Amino acid sequence: MYLPESRIDGRNRLIRQAELMAGRREARPTRRPYPKPKLHTALHFPLPMPSASLRLAVIGAGAAGLAAARELSREGHAPVVFERAAAVGGTWLYAPPATASDPLGAAATHSSLYASLRTNLPRETMGFLDFPFAAGAAGSEDPRRFPEHEEVLRYLDAFARRFDLLQLVRFETEVVSVRREDAGRWAVTSRKLGDKGSGEEEVYDAVVVCNGHYTVPRIAAIPGVNAWPGKQIHSHNYRVPEPFLDQVVIIIGASASAFDISRDIATTAKEVHIADRSAPVDTCEKQPGYTSTVAKLMLKLQIDRALEDGSVVFQDGSSIKADVIMHCTGYLYDFPFLGDDSTVTVDDNRVDPLYKHVFPPEVAPQLSFIGLPWKVIPFPLFELQSKWVAGVLAGRIGLPSKDEMMGDVKAFYSKLEARGWPKRYTHNFSNYQFEYDDWLAAQSGHPPVEEWRKQMYAVNAKNKKDRPELSRRVG
Incomplete structure (x- = not known):
């Protein structure tokens, strides 16, 4: 979710300082950490x-x-x-998902946007170099630092119109x-x-x-999944969490989209398990930011295999019966x-x-x-x-x-x-x-x-890593 000013700690003072520099270029080029290119x-x-x-x-x-x-x-x-x-607008042009007969494929749907998606970068960093992505600009409707996807589309449309x-x-x-x-x-x-x-x-x-x-979509290979009775879907075709009401969902992936969608689905699902092949055993536990009244959000090891009885077995030998496997596995x-x-x-x-x-x-x-x-x-x-x-x-x-x-x-x-x-x-x-x-x-x-853009990007990346439960993310 959006991080309000009241939650910004000392590390993020750098972001506020960088904001003041938005739209201004350094008077002198910054020193390069590598030789000047030929x-x-x-x-x-x-x-x-x-x-x-x-x-x-x-x-x-x-x-x-x-x-x-x-x-x-x-x-x-x-x-x-x-x-x-x-x-x-390309990928920022929201479109309905593919038909139910193709939940793992691209079908005719180009966009991978889901309804609640917001940027995972501060808007100030995102803009073209000579066309700032500024809150309050003509046509802007979402003033937040991490705006909704509709705001990005409005920005791109304004860019196209400005330069004919x-x-x-x-x-x-x-x-x-x-x-x-x-x-x-x-x-x-x-x-x-x-x-x-x-x-x-x-x-x-x-x-x-x-x-x-x-x-x-890139699809994960899961032994036994063809005989597994549950539903599979790729994040490309995810739009809203309501269809997952009271279901047990396993999300494959460790990228920004996996964690963002997992938190979106957790508002309606019974349980959400994130299967991450790089997760150490001691992190396979409930994730922060959720109370007992909200769906359990668990980090698990990589899936080992799927069984005909509806179970999904993880590499540590544990298993759960799941209704849905969602592939947040990239493109x-x-x-x-x-x-x-x-x-x-x-x-x-x-x-x-x-x-x-x-x-x-x-x-x-x-x-x-x-x-x-x-x-x-x-x-x-x-x-x-x-x-x-x-x-x-x-x-x-x-x-x-x-x-x-x-x-x-x-x-x-x-x-x-x-x-x-x-x-x-x-x-x-x-x-x-x-x-x-x-x-x-x-x-x-x-x-x-600009140096301010680089600094703001670095601080934002650290903030997302340190506080994933407070940051809406998009992959």
Whole structure:
């Protein structure tokens, strides 16, 4: 839940101080903990004349697609944005869940929002670098520091209107395929939702993929679950707690969404058990913040197996009879419109190969991806990635050679392996998002991310860790 001023302790004075700095940039860049990145001035790829306005396809009109459309337009290009929904917002556009016949799948539902969801980041940190997400701004209705999801959607809509981006968007239009043609151009086939034809094919100079990564559910493998008589659902299709009245619910996952949804469901369920594969035995107990009049909220070890009698057995040998297993197990990167000629594959949620998580070296810069990193402040990162891509496509910013980019990708993978991170954490930026942001800023000739934003993010993260029962969280 929202943390009122009366509950803010000494650690959070830093947040209040940072608020005073919101909207102001440091007079001098902060000292970098790493060498100043090298700017590549020599171009190693075929492009039209640098002064030419490129016709570009942007796939998706969520926060990433809107940021890309604005930066590409600022560079003098002509972006066309394809959006399946009838409005901008992407994952922040609330929609009904999938049908009851598909509780584990994405079906036709793009959004993963549930009704009570509020941001897990202070709104001041979330805003684009030159368009503050301020309480009291025109159109704002929720003044809280951690506002409801409707407030974020209002902010994105205001951003799109402020920079005249809506005219660039083809709503209720899906991209069916993206095919590489001669000279590095791309044939994009799209069609209106509901149309049964093959669609319309158009040729673009480059494609920028901004389709998000909170739509295709990742499902946990549970031995015996096919014979288990209970109900399974993925958090993608969770909306309200009422259907779980008086039920025993097991939630699989240890991310922000698992803990947030568990607390939401605990208001109606009989019991809620969070199955966390990393939980030590001595933490398998009732979680704080709940009285005896509220559902029991327990942290358990990973599920070992499910049985035909309705029982679910955990790795410590304990078991319970449950009505529902909810998979809060994350999502899969998915680009169904791309073929092999994109040179990109997805293996255990690693989009490979991508130079700096954006450009496939073989076809750069005519194909790029905005918004793949997670465990980040998303909107500023999207903006900085978009500035970089737009500048490269304009011929104003250079890229290394294909071999150099591939060498950088391999070196990055080696660092992940040395750290012991699994492949599926390739785009997890929890340890270095601001180094990455500042690298992008330097490439684009933009000041680094404001110090107050970094400090507020760090203090908020500590506060969530120390007081999870007092903080509404979203994954």
